Amino acid sequence: MRHLRIRVRLTVLFGALFLAGGALLLGVTYLLVEQNIHQRNSPVKLDDLPPEALGLLGADQQRFLDIVRQLQERQDQIEQSTLHALITQGSIALGLVTVIGVGFGWLIAERALRPVGRITETARRVAGGSLHERIALNGPRDEIKELADTFDSMLERLDQAFDGQRRFAANASHELRTPLTINRTLIEVALGRPDPPPELVQLGETLLAVNARHERLIDGLLTLVASEQELTVHDRVDLAEVARHVVADADVVADLGPAPVTGDPVLLERVVQNLVDNALAYNVPDGAVWVTTTLAGDCARLVVENTGAVIPGYEIPGLFEPFRRLRSRTGSARGTGLGLSIVRSVAVAHGGTAEAEPRAGGGLRVTVTLPT
Numbered sequence: 001m002r003h004l005r006i007r008v009r010l011t012v013l014f015g016a017l018f019l020a021g022g023a024l025l026l027g028v029t030y031l032l033v034e035q036n037i038h039q040r041n042s043p044v045k046l047d048d049l050p051p052e053a054l055g056l057l058g059a060d061q062q063r064f065l066d067i068v069r070q071l072q073e074r075q076d077q078i079e080q081s082t083l084h085a086l087i088t089q090g091s092i093a094l095g096l097v098t099v100i101g102v103g104f105g106w107l108i109a110e111r112a113l114r115p116v117g118r119i120t121e122t123a124r125r126v127a128g129g130s131l132h133e134r135i136a137l138n139g140p141r142d143e144i145k146e147l148a149d150t151f152d153s154m155l156e157r158l159d160q161a162f163d164g165q166r167r168f169a170a171n172a173s174h175e176l177r178t179p180l181t182i183n184r185t186l187i188e189v190a191l192g193r194p195d196p197p198p199e200l201v202q203l204g205e206t207l208l209a210v211n212a213r214h215e216r217l218i219d220g221l222l223t224l225v226a227s228e229q230e231l232t233v234h235d236r237v238d239l240a241e242v243a244r245h246v247v248a249d250a251d252v253v254a255d256l257g258p259a260p261v262t263g264d265p266v267l268l269e270r271v272v273q274n275l276v277d278n279a280l281a282y283n284v285p286d287g288a289v290w291v292t293t294t295l296a297g298d299c300a301r302l303v304v305e306n307t308g309a310v311i312p313g314y315e316i317p318g319l320f321e322p323f324r325r326l327r328s329r330t331g332s333a334r335g336t337g338l339g340l341s342i343v344r345s346v347a348v349a350h351g352g353t354a355e356a357e358p359r360a361g362g363g364l365r366v367t368v369t370l371p372t
Contacts, residue, residue, distance in 0.1 A: 006116075007109045014105030015098060022094040030087055037079045115144045119151060126155060176218050184211045233264040239272070239302050239370070240293045246272045250280065252289040259293040259300035261370045263350040271346050272302065274339040275366055279306035284362070298372050299352075305365035311358045319356060319364075320344045343368065 115137055122135045134155060137148035190196070191204040239259035246269065247254050261268070272291075279289040287307035294301045320340045340356070343366070347354040352370035359365050 007106070007113055010109040010112070011102060011105045014109070015102040018101040018105070019094070019098045022098060026087070026090045026094055029090070030083065033086060034083055037082070115148065119144075119148055123151070177215070180211055180215050180218065184208065184215075187211065233266075234262050235265055237261055237263060237265045237268055239268065239300055242269050243272050243276075243291050243293055243302065245269070246276055247291055250276055250289075252276065252279075252291050255290070255292045257292075257294050259295050259302065261300045261350065261372055263370070264346075267346045267349070271343050271368060272304075274343050275302070275304035275368070278339050278366075279304050279308075279364075282306065282308045282364070284308055287363070295372070300370050300372055302368040302370075303365065305359055306363045307359070307361070308363040310362045311364055313358055316356050316358065320354070340366070 118137065119135055134152050135148040136152065137145055187204050187207050191201060191208075196204075237260070239261060240256040242265070243254065243256050276289070276291060283289060283306045289306045290304070292301075292303040294303075320343075340354070344354040347368050347370065350370050352368065354366065354368045356364055356366045
């Protein structure tokens with residue numbers, strides 16, 4: 001019973017209560033009818049007859065009593081038949097009415113749970129990344145209305161909090177871009193002087209590398225912020241074409257079948273670029289990288305895997321968190337820690353998923369699934 005849906009449980013409860021009430025009513029009716037019949041059908045005795053009637057009967061008194069007794073026996077049979085018909089036909093009628101009551105209970109339960117279904121649908125859309133959804137339930141001020149209003153208030157606060165967080169990240173990223181650009185320009189000007197000392201050249205190259213890493217970090221933050229917002233571009237994009245463009249100059253094994261989707265081409269290209277860059281950066285020497293795009297039903301699938309180091313399964317979920325990297329993975333110093341976070345955010349923004357799993361023998365397999 002616990003595993004049944006609430007609508008089924010309510011219907012069963014309605015039916016059981018209806019059946020119990022009908023059975024109780026039928027039993028009480030049976031007892032009352034039986035008592036009434038017994039009172040009306042009491043046996044006739046000679047002592048009950050007036051003296052005038054006894055005088056008229058004369059020697060036929062016994063014959064009269066025999067006739068009355070026969071009539072009473074027949075009346076008893078009629079009584080038993082009546083009670084049997086009452087209980088039998090009443091049970092059949094109760095069963096039919098119970099079936100009808102269960103049907104009405106099913107409809108009433110659906111109507112009563114309709115607001116709950118609306119809350120569930122809204123929560124499911126919110127879980128997909130759309131915090132702008134609201135239930136806005138209309139109706140009487142009952143418990144379900146209070147639940148819906150409370151849920152809307154919570155969504156409003158979450159929406160404001162996430163908007164503030166995104167605005168802060170976007171503003172901070174824009175503000176940090178300017179000094180990084182100035183630093184890069186000053187370093188390049190210093191290195192462009194005639195005959196710079198070797199120490200200055202080494203220092204300048206180191207600073208340029210650090211500056212470039214910070215610029216990639218800022219670009220990653222901006223992309224992450226953009227991917228967490230609602231999509232404004234809905235173009236037809238083939239993941240195979242995007243992957244073909246990304247891996248054109250990369251040493252990978254590509255098996256690119258048609259995989260059309262609808263979304264933002266810039267963000268989808270960033271997904272493929274991040275996955276390929278990660279697979280190449282965290283690969284073992286002379287390792288291989290595979291990129292595959294396929295179409296499975298109503299979903300397009302992008303799979304990128306490599307022959308990197310062995311990764312424990314329990315560390316996989318942390319890879320999708322911002323700035324989380326495995327210490328055992330080589331090349332982590334060159335990354336920003338946002339690659340897979342951006343991949344998952346873009347996938348969720350497009351209504352899809354991004355999942356990772358360790359490869360047998362070492363390496364990582366990342367699968368991005370998007371609706372067509």
